[in-house]
Every structure is written in structure tokens, then in C-alpha cells.
Amino acid sequence: MTQRDWAAYSGKPVLVTGGLGFIGFNLVRALQAAGAQLGVLSRSWPPRPGSVESILGGVSFFKGDIRDSALVDEAVTGRDVIFHLAGKSGPVASNASPLEDLDVNSRGMLTLLESCRTLNPGAKIVFPSSRLVYGANTEMPATEAAPTAPLSIYGIHKRAAEEYLLLYQRLHGMRATILRITNPYGPFQRPDQNRYGIINWFIHEAMHDRPLTVYGKGAQLRDYIHVDDAVDAMLTAGLAPEAEGMIFNVGSGRGVSFLEMAEHVIRSAGRGRVKHIEWPSDAALVETGDFIADISLIAERLGWKPAVRLEAGIEDVIARYGKIFES
Amino acid sequence: MTQRDWAAYSGKPVLVTGGLGFIGFNLVRALQAAGAQLGVLSRSWPPRPGSVESILGGVSFFKGDIRDSALVDEAVTGRDVIFHLAGKSGPVASNASPLEDLDVNSRGMLTLLESCRTLNPGAKIVFPSSRLVYGANTEMPATEAAPTAPLSIYGIHKRAAEEYLLLYQRLHGMRATILRITNPYGPFQRPDQNRYGIINWFIHEAMHDRPLTVYGKGAQLRDYIHVDDAVDAMLTAGLAPEAEGMIFNVGSGRGVSFLEMAEHVIRSAGRGRVKHIEWPSDAALVETGDFIADISLIAERLGWKPAVRLEAGIEDVIARYGKIFES
Numbered sequence: 001m002t003q004r005d006w007a008a009y010s011g012k013p014v015l016v017t018g019g020l021g022f023i024g025f026n027l028v029r030a031l032q033a034a035g036a037q038l039g040v041l042s043r044s045w046p047p048r049p050g051s052v053e054s055i056l057g058g059v060s061f062f063k064g065d066i067r068d069s070a071l072v073d074e075a076v077t078g079r080d081v082i083f084h085l086a087g088k089s090g091p092v093a094s095n096a097s098p099l100e101d102l103d104v105n106s107r108g109m110l111t112l113l114e115s116c117r118t119l120n121p122g123a124k125i126v127f128p129s130s131r132l133v134y135g136a137n138t139e140m141p142a143t144e145a146a147p148t149a150p151l152s153i154y155g156i157h158k159r160a161a162e163e164y165l166l167l168y169q170r171l172h173g174m175r176a177t178i179l180r181i182t183n184p185y186g187p188f189q190r191p192d193q194n195r196y197g198i199i200n201w202f203i204h205e206a207m208h209d210r211p212l213t214v215y216g217k218g219a220q221l222r223d224y225i226h227v228d229d230a231v232d233a234m235l236t237a238g239l240a241p242e243a244e245g246m247i248f249n250v251g252s253g254r255g256v257s258f259l260e261m262a263e264h265v266i267r268s269a270g271r272g273r274v275k276h277i278e279w280p281s282d283a284a285l286v287e288t289g290d291f292i293a294d295i296s297l298i299a300e301r302l303g304w305k306p307a308v309r310l311e312a313g314i315e316d317v318i319a320r321y322g323k324i325f326e327s
Numbered sequence: 328m329t330q331r332d333w334a335a336y337s338g339k340p341v342l343v344t345g346g347l348g349f350i351g352f353n354l355v356r357a358l359q360a361a362g363a364q365l366g367v368l369s370r371s372w373p374p375r376p377g378s379v380e381s382i383l384g385g386v387s388f389f390k391g392d393i394r395d396s397a398l399v400d401e402a403v404t405g406r407d408v409i410f411h412l413a414g415k416s417g418p419v420a421s422n423a424s425p426l427e428d429l430d431v432n433s434r435g436m437l438t439l440l441e442s443c444r445t446l447n448p449g450a451k452i453v454f455p456s457s458r459l460v461y462g463a464n465t466e467m468p469a470t471e472a473a474p475t476a477p478l479s480i481y482g483i484h485k486r487a488a489e490e491y492l493l494l495y496q497r498l499h500g501m502r503a504t505i506l507r508i509t510n511p512y513g514p515f516q517r518p519d520q521n522r523y524g525i526i527n528w529f530i531h532e533a534m535h536d537r538p539l540t541v542y543g544k545g546a547q548l549r550d551y552i553h554v555d556d557a558v559d560a561m562l563t564a565g566l567a568p569e570a571e572g573m574i575f576n577v578g579s580g581r582g583v584s585f586l587e588m589a590e591h592v593i594r595s596a597g598r599g600r601v602k603h604i605e606w607p608s609d610a611a612l613v614e615t616g617d618f619i620a621d622i623s624l625i626a627e628r629l630g631w632k633p634a635v636r637l638e639a640g641i642e643d644v645i646a647r648y649g650k651i652f653e654s
Contacts, residue, residue, distance in 0.1 A: 095498060098437050098491075106433060110425050149490075151497070156490045163476075163483045164425075170478070171422060171612050285498050 006034035008239055015039040015079040017066055017112065018086030022197060023128060023181075025188045026227045027083055027234060032059070034235075041066065041075045041086060066108035072115040081124045081238040084112055091132055091152030091286045098153040105157040109164055117172050124244070125165065125176045126237045128230070131223070131251070131291055133159045133180060140221075140255070141294035144180070144247050151286045162247060175244045177237040179230075182251030182293050186227030186313065187320055198258075199224060199314065202265045206272030207321055215279045218259030221290035223251040226308035236304050243302055251293030252306045261310070268315045333361035335566055342366040342406040344393055344439065345413030349524060350455060350508075352515045353554045354410055354561060359386070361562075368393065368402045368413060393435035399442040408451045408565040411439055418459055418479030418613045425480040432484040436491055444499050451571070452492060452503045453564045455557070458550070458578070458618055460486045460507060467548075467582070468621035471507070471574050478613045489574060502571045504564040506557075509578030509620050513554030513640065514647055525585075526551060529592045530644055533599030542606040545586030548617035550578040553635035563631050570629055578620030579633045588637070595642045 014031055018024040019040035031038050041062040062075040066086040076082060087105045088094070094101040109127075116123055134142050135149025150156045165176035185199035202212045233250045237243040259274065266272045279287070298304045308316075341358055345351040346367035358365050368389040389402040393413040403409060414432045415421070421428040436454075443450055461469050462476025477483045492503035512526035529539045560577045564570040586601065593599045606614070625631045635643075 095494075098441065099434065102429075102433055102437055106429055107426065110429055114425065149493075151494065153491070153494065156487055156494065159490070160483055160487045163486070164480070166476075167422075167478065167480065167483065 006030065006235055008034075009235065010035035011037055012081065013037045013039070013079045014238070015041065015075055015082045017041040017075070017082070017084050020044045021085055022186075022189045022200075023184060023227055023230060024083075024085040026186060027085070027231045028056070028059070029188075030231050030235060032056075039075055039079065041071070067103065067111050069111050069115060072111050073119055076112070076115045076120050076123065079120060079123050081126065082112070082116065083126045083234060083238065084109070085128060089154070091154045092282050094152050094154035094157070095282070095286065101153045101157055105154070106160055109161045113164055113168050113174075116174060117168065121172055121174050123174070124238055125174065126234050127161060127165055127176065127178050128234070129158045129162050129178050129180045129247070130155065131180055131182045131249075131293065132288070133162070134288065134291070136288045138288075138291075140290055141253065141292040142249070143294040144249055144297055151288060166245065169245050177240075177243040177245075178247040179233055179237060179250045180247065180293070181230050182223040182225050182249070182291065184225050184227050184230050185317065187317055188227075199261060199265065200317065202262055202272075203269065203314070203317055203321060206265050206269035207318070209271040211275035212262045212266065212272050214259055214262055214274050214276050215283060216276070218257060218262065218274075218276070220258050220287070221255035221292060222258060222261065223253065223255060223292045224261065224310050224313075225251050225306060226310075226313040229306040229308055232307070233298065233302075233304050236302050240302050246301065248298035248301070249293040249295050250298065250304075251295055252310065253293060253295040254310070255290060255292040256310060264311060264314055265318075268311075268318050333357065333562055335361075336562065337362035338364055339408065340364045340366070340406045341565075342368065342402055342409045344368040344402070344409070344411050347371045348412055348416075349513075349516045349527075350511060350554055350557060351410075351412040353513060354412070354558045355383070355386070356515075357558050357562060359383075366402055366406065368398070394430065394438050396438050396442060399438050400446055403439070403442045403447050403450065406447060406450050408453065409439070409443065410453045410561060410565065411436070412455060416481070418481045419609050421479050421481035421484070422609070422613065428480045428484055432481070433487055436488040440491055440495050440501075443501060444495065448499055448501050450501070451565055452501065453561050454488060454492055454503065454505050455561070456485045456489050456505050456507045456574070457482065458507055458509045458576075458620065459615070460489070461615065461618070463615045465615075465618075467617055468580065468619040469576070470621040471576055471624055478615060493572065496572050504567075504570040504572075505574040506560055506564060506577045507574065507620070508557050509550040509552050509576070509618065511552050511554050511557050512644065514644055515554075526588060526592065526641065527644070529589055529599075530596065530641070530648065533592050533596035534645070534648055536598040538602035539589045539593065539599050541586055541589055541601050541603050542610060543603070545584060545589065545601075545603070547585050547614070548582035548619060549585060549588065550580065550582060550619045551588065551637050551640075552578050552633060553637075553640040556633040556635055559634070560625065560629075560631050563629050567629050573628065575625035575628070576620040576622050577625065577631075578622055579637065580620060580622040581637070582617060582619040583637060591638060591641055592645075595638075595645050
């Protein structure tokens with residue numbers, strides 16, 4: 001939705017790992033529009049015929065796994081900025097398969113860092129962490145100084161990845177910025193990753209006139225951020241020297257109840273309905289309670305602020321739904 | 328040195344992973360003396376002929392790696408208390424080989440937890456963490472609430488292991504106690520692991536009349552704890568319901584400068600000399616500055632206090648040196 005000028009990325013050698021995921025693909029499009037010399041590392045290439053393939057002309061693809069150090073060596077070489085988005089999402093899934101989460105997310109992160117240390121220690125690394133590093137009962141809005149106490153293996157490994165990045169900066173002079181992203185939504189969610197963003201999932205369900213399942217009363221507050229704003233924060237962090245060695249919250253700074261969000265989706269779609277059910281035990285165990293990010297640090301330090309209001313963002317996704325959600 | 332009564336362990340099925348390491352072997356001896364029904368998981372068995380083998384009669388051995396889930400499944404089954412000491416030590420080594428540290432320490436810990444969750448969720452797990460989870464410039468003495476900010480991959484993975492344990496307690500009702508041990512020393516250090524405990528290493532060097540290398544002035548304060556006291560804390564934690572879900576510092580609560588410790592070793596041994604050298608860069612980068620543990624929480628909650636004073640502890644190790652250090 002936003003149209004910012006990212007001329008500073010024109011001709012710049014940049015790598016996006018996980019560049020065909022939800023945030024990754026939005027980031028890749030923004031970098032492509034800016035004229036970056038773009039590399040993408042992804043397991044998923046090629047995407048299904050006729051979908052995104054046509055719009056990824058001129059991109060260097062590194063097809064394979066983030067744990068493949070030879071491939072990662074090749075991908076990181078010569079890149080000025082590396083956006084590391086490859087990984088496995090989802091707190092509930094991580095608690096069910098902790099060893100898999102360790103292997104993909106922790107070993108993947110260390111593989112990338114070791115490749116950079118050896119072959120490209122001067123690269124700037126931007127890493128999307130998560131609000132899920134914070135514990136339950138954190139005082140709201142949460143600042144970056146709030147205690148970390150993850151309720152999932154996913155959150156523990158995000159926190160460890162943050163610590164790796166800060167350590168490599170200390171030990172090896174590398175440069176890293178960590179962005180703790182709240183709940184992102186927006187276009188280009190892949191249907192096979194449909195559980196990643198709850199708003200996108202609800203839009204999908206509403207468009208099919210199916211019930212939107214709300215656990216309990218749905219009173220828990222969430223901080224939803226449009227992916228354009230998240231991408232904007234990542235691009236800003238990739239260039240700003242003031243961002244090095246820093247951890248920033250990236251959210252809207254606004255708390256919206258889960259139920260209110262669902263009702264807005266239904267209103268905007270003109271379809272769907274809320275269905276309340278009891279909290280499933282696996283979800284209840286990772287439920288953090290209300291979450292609202294304090295975003296004053298990134299505003300002060302980098303001048304970044306969210307531009308997309310939730311209501312407008314949802315309407316935009318719905319308006320473009322047939323065109324982009326399934327593609 | 329201490330002679331405590333651990334009758335409550337008599338006949339109790341207990342597992343020690345890493346039971347032939349420095350702390351592990353001291354723990355195994357104490358459990359054996361208490362009459363525990365003891366299992367030991369270790370890669371190192373059999374130890375060299377004529378050494379510890381003779382004193383480990385009646386112990387069930389599980390020879391192999393902590394990452395071998397079939398072996399771990401077998402070892403954890405039916406145990407009331409599991410002391411998880413298997414792993415790789417050393418902050419400097421971990422920074423040189425981060426992927427190896429991840430594999431042994433993080434994958435090893437999750438392998439153990441998954442085996443327990445599946446086969447023995449009621450077991451009590453006692454885990455030795457480290458003062459190295461704290462960052463530099465922590466206010467001294469450090470309480471357990473001090474911020475964690477590890478300066479090594481080893482410290483990051485110790486912190487992640489703490490979080491795994493607390494998470495498994497939350498998710499699966501398992502019971503865990505975490506002990507952040509300061510700098511341990513005492514008998515039964517294996518010569519091939521001689522860098523693990525600096526006091527033991529200094530005693531070894533002094534007994535051979537070699538120089539004791541002190542980085543810089545050696546003014547940094549350390550909190551040294553005799554392994555008997557650490558073992559005592561572990562045995563206490565293994566039985567006490569009040570310890571469940573808790574993190575405790577385990578140290579002497581006393582700060583002694585590195586130089587003062589070295590001089591005491593030389594005085595007690597009647598041999599050796601201090602040699603000052605510049606800080607090597609790899610050691611300087613993981614140097615935390617002064618460290619003294621606040622041990623009031625474990626004193627209040629479990630009634631544990633250290634019993635061995637540093638000077639007496641060093642003299643005891645030296646007195647028994649020929650007999651135990653090399654064995």
C-alpha cells in the first residue's frame with residue numbers, strides 16, 4: 001500500500017533468505033522495485049507455474065536449505081545487506097517438534113553467521129525476531145527492555161538467534177539489527193502457510209463464507225502490523241548505521257482485541273461469521289495474554305513509524321484478495 | 328571433604344548423564360555412597376584401566392551419546408531423579424565451534440527432555456547451568472534476576488537450556504531445577520579436561536613447578552566453589568519440592584581476585600610461580616569482569632550454604648593431588 005522511495009538500494013547487492021515466504025516475498029518485491037541487485041535463497045523455488053515466477057526476473061536464485069553451508073557460502077558472498085528470513089514459523093508447531101525447530105532455526109541461523117564471518121563479515125544482517133520472545137504478564141506496552149521469557153521453543157530459538165547476532169557483532173565486528181515483529185498481515189500469504197498470519201487466515205475464511213474461530217471471548221489484545229510497514233522497517237534497518245547492534249520492536253503500537261479484528265474482517269468482507277470455541281490446550285499454553293508493542297525506540301532512533309491503519313489494511317487485502325491471496 | 332547424610336537417596340533410581348566428567352564423577356560418588364540405584368550415561372566408558380572403574384561397581388552404564396535418543400530413552404526410564412550433566416564445556420571453545428556446541432548441548436538437552444516427556448514425565452530433572460549466562464557489567468553480587476546477556480555460544484545455549492526446562496515444566500508438568508554454578512574446583516578433574524577448572528589447572532601446573540599464567544593484573548574477582556558444595560546443592564535440589572521450577576545461583580558468595588587465588592595455590596603447593604601475560608584476544612572477548620554470586624535465594628529456599636572455604640579447599644586438593652588428580 002505504501003509507496004516509499006528506496007533509491008539507496010538501487011544496484012546494491014542484497015540477499016533475502018526465505019524470500020518466498022510471506023514477509024520475504026513482500027520484501028523481495030520492494031527490493032526489486034528499488035532496483036536492488038537481488039539474491040534469494042529459498043527451498044521453495046520454483047513456485048507453482050504462472051504465479052510469482054514471472055515477477056522475479058533478474059533475481060539470482062539459490063535453491064536449497066539454509067542449513068546447507070556450501071549453498072549459504074555462495075549466497076552471502078559479496079552482499080552488502082542480508083535479510084535472514086529463512087526458517088520455520090509457529091509456536092504451537094515448535095512445541096510439538098522441538099528438535100526440528102532447533103535444526104531449522106538455530107542451526108540455520110548459525111550456518112548463516114558462520115558463512116558471513118568467514119566470507120563476508122562486513123555485511124549488514126537484518127533479522128526478524130518476534131514478540132514471542134516476551135513472556136506472559138509483561139507490562140504493556142512492552143519495551144525492548146522487558147524481560148524475555150518465551151512460552152514456546154520457537155520463541156526460545158528466536159531469542160537465542162538474537163543473542164547469536166549480538167555476540168557475532170561483539171566477537172567478530174559484524175553488524176546486525178534485530179526487529180521484534182508483532183502480528184503481521186497483508187498480501188502474498190501463501191495458502192500452504194495459512195496459519196502464519198491470523199488476519200490473513202480469517203480473510204481467507206471469511207471470503208469463503210466460513211466461520212472465523214475465536215478462542216474464548218477473544219478479548220486478548222494484539223498488535224497487528226501490515227507487512228508493508230514491517231518491510232519498511234527492515235529496509236530502513238538495512239541502511240541505517242544507528243540500527244547496528246540494536247533490538248527494535250516493530251508493531252503498530254495499538255492494541256486491538258482478537259474479536260474486534262475478526263468482526264472487522266467480517267464487516268469488510270461482507271461474509272463470514274464469528275464462532276466462539278473453548279481454548280484448545282496447546283494454544284492456551286502458549287497464549288501470552290494481551291500484547292502491545294512500545295515502538296518509541298525505533299521511532300526515535302530510525303524515524304520509522306507504521307503508516308497503515310488496521311481497518312484500511314484489512315480492506316486493502318480483501319479488495320485484492322482474489323488476485324493475490326491465492327497466487 | 329564434607330560428609331553429609333543423603334539417606335533419602337538410598338535405593339532411589341537416579342540417572343547421571345555425563346557421570347564421568349568433573350562434577351559428574353563427584354556427584355556419582357556421592358550418590359553411590361548414599362546407596363542410590365545409580366545409572367550413568369557417558370560416552371567415555373570404560374575409563375582407563377585401573378582408575379575409576381573399580382569404584383563404580385553396581386552402577387548401570389549407558390555407554391553412548393546424549394544425542395542418541397534410543398539410548399537416552401532407555402536410560403531415563405524409571406528414574407526418579409535425573410542429573411543432566413552431559414555436554415561440552417568452555418566458552419572460548421564454543422565461540423570457535425558454535426555448531427558443535429549447538430549440536431551437543433542444545434540438541435542433547437532437547438533429546439533428554441523429549442525422552443522424559445514421552446517415557447518419564449514425572450522425573451525430577453536437575454541441570455547445572457552457569458554464571459556465564461550473565462553479561463558483563465552485571466551489578467555484584469548478581470542475583471538470579473540479573474539480566475542474562477551471554478558472551479559466548481556456550482552461555483547462550485545454557486540459557487536456552489534453562490528456558491527449555493522451564494517451558495517443559497509449564498507445558499508438560501515436568502519438574503526441573505536449574506543451578507547456575509560459578510567456578511567449580513576440587514578432586515577428580517580428568518587431565519584431558521584440564522582447562523575446565525582454572526584452580527585445578529593451576530594446582531596441576533604448580534605441582535609440576537611450572538608458571539601459572541595470569542592474564543593482565545589478575546584483578547578480576549571470581550566466585551570459586553568447591554565441587555563438594557556444588558554436589559551438595561544438586562543433591563538438595565533433587566529432593567526438594569521447593570526447588571521445582573526454580574533457578575538458583577550456586578557459588579561461595581565471596582569474590583577472590585584471580586591473582587590472589589593463584590598465589591594461594593603457589594603458597595599451598597610450595598611450588599610454581601605467577602607469570603603475567605597480556606590478555607589473549609579470544610579470552611578478553613568472553614571476559615565478564617568481576618563476578619560474585621548472590622546466594623541468598625538458595626539459602627532461604629533450600630537451606631543450602633557452601634561449607635568449604637577456598638583456602639581449605641585448595642589445600643585439600645593439593646594434599647590429595649598425587650592420589651586423585653591423575654587417576
